[in-house]
Amino acid sequence: MTKSPRLRRAGQVVLGLALTLIVAGCASNAPQDTLKPEGKYARQIDNLFKPVFLIAVVVFILVEGLVLFSVLKYRRRSDDLDEPADFPEQIHGSTKLEIGWTILPAVVLGLVAIVTIPVIFTLNSHPKGSMDITVTGQKYWWAYDYPTQPDVGITKAITTANELHIPAGKTVYLSLKSKDVIHSFWAPRLNGKRDVVPGRVHTWLLQADKPGVYSGQCAEFCGTSHANMRLKVVAHDPASWDKWVATMEAPLTKPTSGLAAEGYTLFQQKGCSGCHKVDGQWDEVAAGNPSAPNLTKLFTRDCFAGCIYNLDDRNELEAWLRNPQRKAGSLMKIGQLSEDEIDRLYAYLQTLK
Ligand code: HEC
Ligand SMILES: [Cu+2]
Missing domain, CATH: 2.60.40.420 (Cupredoxins -  blue copper proteins)
Known part of the structure; x- marks a missing residue:
């Protein structure tokens, strides 16, 4: 029997996709790698995941191995195509086997439960001194x-x-x-x-x-x-x-002169203080507004707006003030600001550190 070219082609595509997926998971310096725990709770999960995954791999190889073995060994061969198919021996199950493959998985799952449950309790505890x-x-x-x-x-x-x-x-x-x-x-x-x-x-x-x-x-x-x-x-x-x-x-110092002081005034005029608190300067937000990040020590941070923009980069914050909708669905809604106003607001925001 020869394979059809179409089948071979499909096989190549599937193989290519599978390899792409595997290779895509190969970054060595991924910053959010669950498999590289850096704290005791992450490590407890990892210590659980590894043996359980190993058990799953063994079960997978056993089961799939048996399936492949049976399919290959007992398949209908070309030389018996002309004969009518033989019926296999008809049986009503084997009690030994049935009991075996009920108990074995139950034991495996029981073991997994025994090691998992204490970790669930630890992760939900309130440790002393935390x-x-x-x-x-x-x-x-x-x-x-x-x-x-x-x-x-x-x-x-x-x-x-x-x-x-x-x-x-x-x-x-x-x-x-x-x-x-x-x-x-x-x-x-x-x-x-x-x-x-x-x-x-x-x-x-x-x-x-x-x-x-x-x-x-x-x-x-x-x-x-x-x-x-x-x-x-x-x-x-x-x-x-x-x-x-x-x-x-440390309390903030309120700017009293220059661009920053003008920015301070604008912060209220442009409605910023209706949503954002700045401790000791703008302590009351307007009722009904969406809640917004407290900006008191804004310039001690590296990132803003859900950590997707870099605060060190002046352009990013200016772009934000020009159009906070650049982050899709952002709940910060403001009127159009002029470049002058943006400069003043930026100067004021810089005092928040
Ligand atoms: C309607 C409420 C609202 C108003 C008015 C508003 N903001 Fe915002 N602001 C938000 C919200 C909500 C976010 C968070 C958006 C996000 O990350 O999805 C935000 C984020 C920010 C951030 C980033 C803070 C961080 O740590 O992530 C800055 C800076 C900022 N606003 C400055 C201003 C300035 C300046 C004004 C006035 C021109 C202003 N906002 C007006 C709601 C508002
Ligand atoms: Cu979310």
């Missing part, structure tokens, strides 16, 4: 509220957005809330995903072994800019943690 942060997911960015907790140096509540700062090594206990729809908080190298559901408070743990920046994202489709709802977790060594807390708690 620090608290409330995370609020909303279209399409993350807000973080740190209550006062002197044991980690926080003597005045801190509010920030998109970049979650934590001390390295410390266990962080997150309370996750949503303002609108279901989101999912996911920093793959620090822990698994946790849904963020309106009307509920879900908790989650994070811990990073070493100082560093760990990127993450919303992992539950939440609307047009779901893919633009990213986040960063910045883990600090003790000295830089203290410095971050001190910076976040």
